[in-house]
Amino acid sequence: MYILFTYNNLKFFIIIIKNSNFNLSIMLNSRTILMKKLIAICPVCKKQIYGSDIDINHIDINKIKNWPLRYVHCHSDENNPLHALTMYIDANFSVRGREVSDFIKIQK
Numbered sequence: 058m059y060i061l062f063t064y065n066n067l068k069f070f071i072i073i074i075k076n077s078n079f080n081l082s083i084m085l086n087s088r089t090i091l092m093k094k095l096i097a098i099c100p101v102c103k104k105q106i107y108g109s110d111i112d113i114n115h116i117d118i119n120k121i122k123n124w125p126l127r128y129v130h131c132h133s134d135e136n137n138p139l140h141a142l143t144m145y146i147d148a149n150f151s152v153r154g155r156e157v158s159d160f161i162k163i164q165k
């Protein structure tokens with residue numbers, strides 16, 4: 058995108074390199090894709106974990122100080138008691154590692 062204008066008989070030609078609305082639209086589209094992306098399969102129960110399962114839209118990557126992000130997803134099904142899947146997620150929201158804990162206590 059560029060702007061051409063004349064001032065005091067001088068012609069100015071300005072190229073706009075960064076358009077924040079354009080960047081925002083790319084970010085929103087990639088978040089929409091991430092919501093539908095299969096990011097991991099639980100090795101215990103084979104549950105498929107999608108971006109929407111980890112509330113990807115509520116994660117502000119600017120606030121994450123240590124990568125990979127460690128995300129714990131607790132779930133169960135009729136054949137498997139409650140277990141916690143820890144996923145190690147990089148800045149592209151790709152899972153780089155995973156671990157399962159069978160012993161969980163959440164204390165407030």
Ligand SMILES: [Zn+2]
Binds near residue numbers: 099100101103
């Ligand atoms: Zn599982």
